[in-house]
Amino acid sequence: MNDNANDAxxxxxxxxxxxxxxxxxxxALFERLSTTESVEDASAISLEMDEVYLRIRVCGRLLFxxxxxAIDRQIEGVLAASDQLQASINSIARxxxxxxxxxxxLGVVDKILDKVKLI
Amino acid sequence: MLLDRGSPRASSSGSQLAIMxxxxxxxxxxxxAACRTVPASDEIPQFRQGVASVDQRTExxxxxxxxxxxxxxxxxxxSQKALGEAxxxxxxxxGATDKWKRAFGLIDQxxxxxxxxxxxxxxxxxxxxxxxxxxxxGKVRNNELPAGVASGFATLGGLLVQMKAEKDxxxxxxxxxxxxxxxxxSMASAIGENDTEGIRAVNAAAWLQxxxxxxxxxxxxxxxxxxxxREIATLYASNMDERDAQDxxxxxxxxxxxxxxxxxxxxxxGRTQSAASLLALVNAEYARWSTTKSTxxxxxxxxxxxxxxxx
Numbered sequence: 001m002n003d004n005a006n007d008a009x010x011x012x013x014x015x016x017x018x019x020x021x022x023x024x025x026x027x028a029l030f031e032r033l034s035t036t037e038s039v040e041d042a043s044a045i046s047l048e049m050d051e052v053y054l055r056i057r058v059c060g061r062l063l064f065x066x067x068x069x070a071i072d073r074q075i076e077g078v079l080a081a082s083d084q085l086q087a088s089i090n091s092i093a094r095x096x097x098x099x100x101x102x103x104x105x106l107g108v109v110d111k112i113l114d115k116v117k118l119i
Numbered sequence: 120m121l122l123d124r125g126s127p128r129a130s131s132s133g134s135q136l137a138i139m140x141x142x143x144x145x146x147x148x149x150x151x152a153a154c155r156t157v158p159a160s161d162e163i164p165q166f167r168q169g170v171a172s173v174d175q176r177t178e179x180x181x182x183x184x185x186x187x188x189x190x191x192x193x194x195x196x197x198s199q200k201a202l203g204e205a206x207x208x209x210x211x212x213x214g215a216t217d218k219w220k221r222a223f224g225l226i227d228q229x230x231x232x233x234x235x236x237x238x239x240x241x242x243x244x245x246x247x248x249x250x251x252x253x254x255x256x257g258k259v260r261n262n263e264l265p266a267g268v269a270s271g272f273a274t275l276g277g278l279l280v281q282m283k284a285e286k287d288x289x290x291x292x293x294x295x296x297x298x299x300x301x302x303x304x305s306m307a308s309a310i311g312e313n314d315t316e317g318i319r320a321v322n323a324a325a326w327l328q329x330x331x332x333x334x335x336x337x338x339x340x341x342x343x344x345x346x347x348x349r350e351i352a353t354l355y356a357s358n359m360d361e362r363d364a365q366d367x368x369x370x371x372x373x374x375x376x377x378x379x380x381x382x383x384x385x386x387x388x389g390r391t392q393s394a395a396s397l398l399a400l401v402n403a404e405y406a407r408w409s410t411t412k413s414t415x416x417x418x419x420x421x422x423x424x425x426x427x428x429x430x
Contacts, residue, residue, distance in 0.1 A: 060321035068215035077298025106255035
């Protein structure tokens with residue numbers, strides 16, 4: 001690894017900064033590879049690239065895990081809003097049921113009154 | 120108390136009721152007009168559709184990235200002295216991708232409830248029941264209610280329910296908005312603003328590994344074997360095209376997440392027209408993503424052809 005990547009690792013860098021440093025390192029090696037004619041040098045650079053890629057993967061994996069955990073916490077607010085919505089839907093449904101019940105009750109009352117009038 | 124149809128008290132009471140109903144209806148209409156715009160039932164299905172499309176694209180992208188990374192690790196493992204499970208752990212692990220799935224599912228559920236609450240049929244249902252109730256009132260009073268009064272109450276009742284539904288919907292959207300913004304921002308950040316960040320960085324690095332392998336194969340081929348060298352060079356170029364297209368596809372997903380977040384913020388502010396425009400952009404992003412996927416497929420086919428030609 002070159003000096004920049006070493007410095008980055010040693011400082012208390014954020015995982016994102018470390019990933020970025022590794023990615024730039026990986027690209028720098030690739031650029032060197034494209035200008036290398038020596039077979040031995042090309043092989044050595046290729047091995048270095050493999051090792052840096054492994055670390056990019058590890059960083060990527062950890063970052064993705066961290067962010068996914070944050071997403072899992074952040075979505076809870078939406079859950080609460082959904083409960084509010086369900087309560088509102090239920091209250092309208094209860095209103096409709098109430099109106100239906102009153103209509104039905106009045107229908108029954110009407111029939112009773114009709115019978116009373118006949119007596 | 121039941122009043123006789125012909126009684127002066129009954130007709131005076133009836134006309135007062137009619138006047139009161141008209142006044143109340145006008146008052147509520149003024150209140151309605153003064154209220155901030157609430158989402159019409161059109162914007163919510165569009166939002167929901169946008170979320171579903173991003174969910175599907177994200178799931179597909181994660182599967183492709185994991186599969187592609189697996190191939191790279193197989194290449195790396197073949198040069199090692201021994202194998203081990205640690206070599207093949209997924210870069211986007213299942214426990215983490217499940218959290219994305221859960222988040223999209225909860226946002227879909229929330230959108231579905233919004234749609235249900237804002238459904239015009241809800242108001243119609245209330246209106247219908249109130250009309251039936253109004254008719255029953257008329258029968259109990261042993262006369263018909265003054266013309267239009269029962270219908271007026273039913274309309275007013277329906278309006279009041281609609282107002283309540285819209286007010287509750289807006290309150291819920293505002294309550295959900297911080298969570299929605301944070302979630303979409305985190306997702307966009309996870310994908311990466313450019314190809315040196317997040318998932319895009321891992322994917323770009325994986326492609327460099329492929330190009331490195333092509334370069335190694337090229338160097339190992341005799342300079343006199345032009346056919347083979349031409350084939351490898353063609354593959355190298357196709358791989359570059361596929362890499363760039365895949366990165367554009369990931370960027371499109373990131374952009375769609377940002378647009379969905381912005382559209383929800385507009386809904387929370389009651390700005391339905393802005394929200395509708397942003398949601399139209401989400402659809403445009405989907406169309407762009409579909410085109411990019413076709414480019415990726417073409418690049419893959421070109422690479423497969425180039426590899427087949429050399430055999």
